Amino acid sequence: MQTRSSNSRLVDLILESCGYGKLLECGNGTDLLLPKLLEAGVDGYAVEQSQADVKRINASFPGRGIEGSALELPFSDESFETVVSIGCLERLNAGDITAALGELYRVSSRYVFLRVSTGLSAEAPLPHASQDRTWWETHCFEAGFRKHPLFYQINPYESLNSDGAHILIPLEKVPRAALQHYDLTVLVEERLLHTDMLRETGRRSDAHCIRYHKAAEYIRPGDRVLDVACGQGYGSHILYSISKARSVIGIDLSDFSIDYANAHYGRSDAVRFEVGDAQALSQIPDNSIDFITAFETIEHVPDPDAYLTQLKRVLKPSGRLMVCAPNNWVDETGKDPNPYHLHVYTWERLIDECGSYFLLENGFFQTAGGGMRYHHSPRSWIEVPPRKESEQDGEWVLLLCMADPVAGKGTAYHETAWNQPDSPEFHVSAFARDYENPWLVRGMVAIGMRARCEKLLSDMQEQVLKASSPASADFGSALCGQIYAAAQQDGCTESHFQELQEAALRYAAIATPSPHQLRWQVSLLFAIGEAARRHGKAGVAADFYSRCAAIDVMPYSPLLGNKTLDALYWLSIYALAKGDLSQVRTYLEKSVGEAQRLISASWLNIIGTPTKPLPFGFPEISQLMDRAARAAYMLDSLDDYAAKPGLFRYESQGFFERQLKAASARTQELETTVNSLARELISAEASRQELGHQVAETEARAQDLGRQVIALDARAQELARNLASTQSPLRFHMARGVRFLSRRISRLISKNNP
Known part of the structure; x- marks a missing residue:
């Protein structure tokens, strides 16, 4: 069971990274992934050395098993998009590793996924099972x-x-063409300042690459991304590959780096690289970039203010910037020993300078270990609020910044995240038409x-709220945000809540x-109902839920009906509390009827067009249907409420709500088990340490006794030597004593026998 579960997770990881293309598994005779891969829809095959293993595979999956060796795969070049090797390479002899990796490179057109055993594995000893990640990654990079x-x-x-x-x-x-011009040796000369971190192993590589992964979490769909001082382009490649960015442009001063980046990572207009300062x-127009990565650059530029000014110039309103700098990298002289670093940055300085040009959204401290600071520390990435007072520290400091959307009012807006149907009846993302400042949608x-x-x-x-028209969509959205924030606050005063209601x-x-x-009329009324309910104001909540449910949402979108059905649900609960089952x-019934009406309307304001559907349309309409399912469940058990109130409570949730609740309960159960095991592990570790102390004390006592024995032995040897040196005189005196005693005894005998 554990192996099947482990294999399922491994297959998920392979698919999540390599996709569904044609795949070859290089097996080791056990733990074959092929069944799970085929079940997932992958066009998978397995190569095995043993005829018996191939026969066994083909008995279950005809034509999927192929006899062959990892040293000479029986396939033409680039026959498979992905090649997977699980527990295979570490079984080879030392001289065969390079050849096997070369074969994997040859038959794969794009990806290779390896799982190898280490010295910590419980498996039988294998020729290379004692090698660590660095050893394996180095060999992989050398193989291309x-x-x-x-x-x-x-x-x-x-x-x-x-x-x-x-x-x-x-x-x-x-790519083969890139390898021919840029093998690993060409990176050595530039390594102090630049290198391709996707072709390097260890802490330094991990530290640089993970920043791009973290940055990608904040890229919005359709964003145009700028990677400043992109070096060899590996970061731009990561940003494009793992986000929904529309395009990435990398800028760097080095001609070599740009040539290398275009050869290795260029992708037509989607990913391109240019020489630039x-x-x-100068080649980037004003307000043309949605996201900027600026890693370890600000300490290199002569004028940081001019640099930040340019970043602000090219960034759109609500656009984001992630900036990184070494954190107080100074030696005993108080200066940064890196000759390329023109400035020393600290957390406080970075906040001051970036805060002068941008809004500060988030902060991070990063440590890799092995460097000038925190040499022996483990890798860590810590998220912190973007304020100067912080108890955290790290080798690098990072800030996530945002170009002020409020200040961007008047800047031309073009929708890049979602498809815009060419129809005056389309509303859900017609922000440029209905907002005074549409940039607020992205930022706020x-x-x-x-x-x-x-x-x-x-x-x-x-x-x-201060700057926009009280009747604008801008004002409505800001007010709604304030109401939801008040709903979460325990200290919201009665007067403030009354102001929000009015x-x-x-x-x-x-x-x-x-x-x-x-949209905001419905949302505001519902939000006040939510805030009132959470603060125990049932009468106010019922009033605003009723006002919300009375508005026809169709002129905006059926998706807004989620608020309608939730309002009707809470009205039914309040009616139930009063014992008014007829009103319940x-x-x-109104909930069910409203769901039918909304789903029967035009789908233009649900998904847009069928050829390019809005990604949020189907999920939100599914939520609407689940709310209707909740109402249907409640109606089905309403007649039995008096006899079975607990059952009615269970029925007061939709189908997917139940699945999520069950999954949450299971997760909580697992967390409880994990916490219990963790406590046991901590207890066991404490016992182990206590036993360790006892063993150490016993060892110390044993060593002390050993020293005493050695000292006693030395004393005994000294006494023996002394005894040996006095043996002759002792014998002489003993003989004289015996003769003396013999004479005395003879005289006494003579006296007693006259």
Whole structure:
């Protein structure tokens, strides 16, 4: 069972990194992944040395088993998009590793995925099972591979601090043409300043690559990304490969680096590299970039203010910048020993300088270990609020910044995240039409896109409430954010809550609203209902839920009906609390009917067009249907409520709600088990340490006794030598004593016998 579960997870990792292309598994006669790969829809094959193993495979999967050796694979070049080797390479002789890797490179057109055993494995000793990750990765790079761009999703940063029983090495082929011009030797000369970190192993490589992985988490769909001082282009490759960026452009001063990057990572217009000055960015137009990575560059430029000015110039409103600098890298003289570093940065200095040009969204401290600072520390990545007071520290400091969307009002807006159908009846993402400042959607409104810092969101909302028209979609979105924030606060005063209610009612009173005004009218009324319910104000909550449910959401989108059905649900719960089952039934039946009506309408404002459907449309309409399922379940058990109130409570959740709740319960159960095992492990470790102390004390006593024995032995030997040196005089005196005693005894006998 454990092996099947482990294999399922391994297959998931392979598919998540390499996709569904034609795949070859180089087996070792056991733990074959092929059945799971075929089950997942992969066009998979397995090569085995043993005829018996091949026969066994083909008995279950005809034509899928092929006889052959990893040293001479019976396939033409690039026959498979992905080649997987599980427990195979470490069984080979030392002289065969390079040849086997060469064969994997030859028959793969794109990826190779390795799992190899280490010295920590419980398996029988294998020729290379004692080799570590560095050894294996070095051999892979020498064979023409580089790290897969999703390498650090397979191997999380902190997990690389130690090797387990097995190590996973997802690889990507370096293009043959690039290898012919740029083998590993050409990187040696530039290594102090630049190198291709996807072709290098160890802490330094991990530290550089993981920043791009972390940065990619903040890239929005359709973003145009700029990688400043991109070096050999490996980071740009990672950003494009693991995000939904539309394109990435890398800029660097080095002609060699740009030539190398285009040869290895260029991808037509999607990923390209140009020679350019990070402090000028002359080839980048104003307000044309959505996301910038600027790693370990600010300490190199002569004028950091001019550099930050250029980054601000090219970044769109709500665009993001992730900047990184070495953290106080100074020696005993107080200076940075790196001759290329023109400035010494600290956490405080980076906040001051970046905060002068951008909004600060998040902060990070990174440590790799093995360097000038924290030499013996493990790899770590710590997220912190972007304020000067911080108890954390690290080798590098990073900030996630945002170009102020409020200040960007008036800048031309073009939708890049979602397809825009050419119809005046399309509303759900028609932000340029219905907002005074559509840039607010990315920075302040849309979940998954907006700032993740609550304080920053609150500050933006306050600015929008002061600066925008009270009837605008901008104002409605900011007010809604403020209400939801108040709902989460225990200390929201009655007067403040009353002000929010009045503001929501004023907005809801807008006559003939635009589609997005209508969206915020419904959302505001629902939000006040939520806040009132969470603060125990049932009467106020019921009033606002009723107002919300009374509005027809169709002029905006059926997706907004999720608010309608949730409002009706809570109205039914309040009616149930009053014992009014007739009213409960009315609300639930209305929920079912409303879901039917909404789903029967045009799908233009649900998915856009069928050829390029909006990615959020089907998930949100599925939520609507699950809310309708909840109402249907409740109606089905309503007649039995008096006799079975607990059952009715269980039925008061949709189908997917139940699955999520069961999964959450299972997760909590597993977490409890893990925590219990962790406590046992900690206890066992404490006992082990205590036993260790006892053993150490016993050893110390034994050593002390040993020293005493040695001393006594030395004394005994000394006494023996002394005894040996006095033996002759002793014998003489003993003989005289015996003769003396003999004479005395003879005289006494003579006296007693006259």
